[in-house]
Amino acid sequence: MSGRAQATALLLVDLQGDFLERPGLVPDRDTLCANAARLVEAMRQRGIPVVHAHTVVRADGSDRMPHWKRCGIWECVEGTRGVRPPPPLAPLPGELVLRKRYFSAFADRRLDAWLREQGVSHLVVAGVYLHSCVRATVLDAYERGHDVSVVDDAVGSTEPLHAELTRAYLATRAAAFHCTDEIILRLDGRAGATAPHARRLPVAVIGGTPRPGDGRRQFIHDNPCRSGDVLAEVPLGAAVEIEAAAAAGEELRAPWARAAPVTRAERLERWALELDARRDLLTDLIVREVAKPRRFATEEVARAVAHVRSAAGLARDPSRMTQPVAPGVSATRRPLGIVGLVTPWNNPLAIAVGKIAPALAFGNGVILKPAPQAAAVALAILDSLDRCDVPPGVVNAVCGDAEAARALCHEPRVAAISVTGSWSTGRAVAAYCAEALKPLQAELGGNNAAIVLGDADLEAVVPGLVRNAFCFAGQRCTAVRRFIVERRVAARFEALAREAMAALVNGEPDDPSTEVGPLISVAKRDRVLATVGNAIAAGARLVAGGDVPRGLAHGAWMAPTLLSDVNPRSQIAQEETFAPVAVVLPAAGVEEALAIANGVPQGLLLSVHTTDERARARVLEAAEAGIVQLTSGPLAVHPLAPFGGWKASGLGPPEHGIWDAEFYGRVQAVYVDPTC
Numbered sequence: 001m002s003g004r005a006q007a008t009a010l011l012l013v014d015l016q017g018d019f020l021e022r023p024g025l026v027p028d029r030d031t032l033c034a035n036a037a038r039l040v041e042a043m044r045q046r047g048i049p050v051v052h053a054h055t056v057v058r059a060d061g062s063d064r065m066p067h068w069k070r071c072g073i074w075e076c077v078e079g080t081r082g083v084r085p086p087p088p089l090a091p092l093p094g095e096l097v098l099r100k101r102y103f104s105a106f107a108d109r110r111l112d113a114w115l116r117e118q119g120v121s122h123l124v125v126a127g128v129y130l131h132s133c134v135r136a137t138v139l140d141a142y143e144r145g146h147d148v149s150v151v152d153d154a155v156g157s158t159e160p161l162h163a164e165l166t167r168a169y170l171a172t173r174a175a176a177f178h179c180t181d182e183i184i185l186r187l188d189g190r191a192g193a194t195a196p197h198a199r200r201l202p203v204a205v206i207g208g209t210p211r212p213g214d215g216r217r218q219f220i221h222d223n224p225c226r227s228g229d230v231l232a233e234v235p236l237g238a239a240v241e242i243e244a245a246a247a248a249g250e251e252l253r254a255p256w257a258r259a260a261p262v263t264r265a266e267r268l269e270r271w272a273l274e275l276d277a278r279r280d281l282l283t284d285l286i287v288r289e290v291a292k293p294r295r296f297a298t299e300e301v302a303r304a305v306a307h308v309r310s311a312a313g314l315a316r317d318p319s320r321m322t323q324p325v326a327p328g329v330s331a332t333r334r335p336l337g338i339v340g341l342v343t344p345w346n347n348p349l350a351i352a353v354g355k356i357a358p359a360l361a362f363g364n365g366v367i368l369k370p371a372p373q374a375a376a377v378a379l380a381i382l383d384s385l386d387r388c389d390v391p392p393g394v395v396n397a398v399c400g401d402a403e404a405a406r407a408l409c410h411e412p413r414v415a416a417i418s419v420t421g422s423w424s425t426g427r428a429v430a431a432y433c434a435e436a437l438k439p440l441q442a443e444l445g446g447n448n449a450a451i452v453l454g455d456a457d458l459e460a461v462v463p464g465l466v467r468n469a470f471c472f473a474g475q476r477c478t479a480v481r482r483f484i485v486e487r488r489v490a491a492r493f494e495a496l497a498r499e500a501m502a503a504l505v506n507g508e509p510d511d512p513s514t515e516v517g518p519l520i521s522v523a524k525r526d527r528v529l530a531t532v533g534n535a536i537a538a539g540a541r542l543v544a545g546g547d548v549p550r551g552l553a554h555g556a557w558m559a560p561t562l563l564s565d566v567n568p569r570s571q572i573a574q575e576e577t578f579a580p581v582a583v584v585l586p587a588a589g590v591e592e593a594l595a596i597a598n599g600v601p602q603g604l605l606l607s608v609h610t611t612d613e614r615a616r617a618r619v620l621e622a623a624e625a626g627i628v629q630l631t632s633g634p635l636a637v638h639p640l641a642p643f644g645g646w647k648a649s650g651l652g653p654p655e656h657g658i659w660d661a662e663f664y665g666r667v668q669a670v671y672v673d674p675t676c
Contacts, residue, residue: 013127018082053105142174208392252393253365311357328674333665348374358660446604603646
């Protein structure tokens with residue numbers, strides 16, 4: 001691709017309102033459109049032509065596809081809003097706009113002729129859906145001899161399993177897959193370029209040895225607090241590193257698996273002491289890498305230590321390893337083998353450690369694939385293990401993005417996958433695991449609700465709820481996103497919430513007084529601001545926030561934002577923003593409040609705030625959530641309690657405490673002669 005910009009064109013397929021609004025789109029509409037818009041802007045700035053392929057149906061519907069007629073689908077009808085792309089993706093005068101009825105953009109014969117006239121040999125494709133129209137377009141381009149690149153983070157699908165099979169099929173035959181940033185770097189001939197003064201991390205640590213990432217695709221980790229300040233260059237590993245980690249783990253983990261559980265417990269206890277001794281260093285690293293306010297980074301280190309001690313307790317408990325069933329019959333838990341762990345950036349230490357420790361307790365090997373933003377924390381975790389007599393190669397790490405996660409899931413020597421991430425990430429990983437028939441444990445976030453009834457002590461309750469919603473910029477899966485408030489006290493709730501929000505300290509994460517801090521990136525902040533703007537345009541009322549705080553425009557800060565007059569079925573209420581954004585949803589009483597609380601795809605956490613014991617009992621009975629809070633104080637997730645969501649918030653057994661045994665140990669029934 002480098003040096004061939006004049007022979008390149010960008011083709012956008014079906015980025016139209018009706019297609020983008022279909023439920024279950026992965027990635028979500030805002031993320032997909034933001035990446036596509038960034039790509040379009042980059043192409044136009046470089047003078048690279050942009051082509052738009054749109055599905056258009058006549059007003060009378062006579063040319064709808066046969067299956068649309070059978071299913072009663074009326075979409076992309078000419079003259080309607082749904083046929084148009086979002087404004088940032090709209091064609092400019094002079095750009096070619098194709099019209100199609102079925103799947104491939106090449107159905108419009110003008111495309112072939114135009115590509116020949118322009119001398120285009122390299123076609124960059126983005127749009128929806130990967131499993132259908134994008135696939136058909138790519139195969140037709142391949143048949144015509146074009147070099148095709150598919151923009152991995154700017155193509156979407158409503159059928160994740162079908163999409164992943166399509167990606168694997170196309171990648172081995174007809175197209176290369178690159179993310180938006182890599183496409184732009186390659187157009188400028190800067191693929192593999194490095195930023196001056198940035199830390200250059202290894203691409204992997206395998207068998208205790210760091211591997212350099214020279215020549216690899218790079219994730220440039222910008223400082224959330226300082227736009228343009230590059231914290232690190234993170235090489236993005238792929239199948240070759242995953243294969244090497246799996247080979248090393250298979251060879252080196254056997255002695256660990258054979259070790260007595262009490263021996264594994266002793267090593268884990270040493271690890272807990274080592275992490276505790278590094279408390280200040282790890283806190284500093286979390287603050288720097290992900291801009292988590294110091295007070296919460298300190299809590300995260302303590303939670304990580306608690307998770308290791310919990311896992312050591314499991315290894316020391318004989319009943320967790322072997323249980324008698326009947327005379328001559330017992331059930332024992334054996335190691336799975338090598339477990340693949342996919343972890344996020346928002347709790348980079350506690351979540352990764354909370355998965356590694358129980359995996360080790362049951363004799364497994366580990367391949368850790370951290371989020372690129374948290375790669376430095378992952379490397380610090382491996383360094384701490386080196387001092388605790390855990391054999392090198394039992395835990396390996398590979399830095400990477402979605403490509404590395406796919407390779408981890410497809411690696412045949414990886415026996416199971418545990419992932420913490422977004423709903424879209426979970427759906428994609430679930431598709432990979434389904435294809436390979438691998439066990440999956442997935443914690444996929446939440447769109448959490450707090451029910452506040454009219455008898456609650458609002459002056460006591462509201463400040464804590466506000467902190468729960470907005471601290472660490474709402475970048476916690478347990479943050480409250482929806483305040484479901486009994487209608488008769490909703491106005492008072494809003495007034496108190498506005499006061500409490502004004503009292504929150506939004507500033508530099510290293511300041512001990514800071515409670516909010518910036519979002520992980522400017523791009524994320526801008527997407528959230530756009531989502532809030534769309535909600536307001538659709539009728540929501542801004543109670544507070546909705547902008548960049550004064551004096552904090554130099555990074556990814558966003559003011560805590562509260563919206564009211566929101567339709568419970570709207571996007572802002574149905575989807576997790578993972579940002580300092582919450583909505584107020586009035587309800588007539590506990591039954592309507594429960595209907596609203598349960599009326600979302602997610603089900604991680606639900607709290608209720610009332611003095612009415614019958615109302616509390618009713619919430620406990622009907623809550624569709626893995627965690628229910630019946631107290632009005634702040635929620636502190638206990639390291640020994642089960643942590644897992646219902647519905648789209650989780651798959652597989654919950655994490656932590658004795659429940660870790662359900663995932664990290666494979667049950668084996670053992671029959672012996674009871675007379676022996």
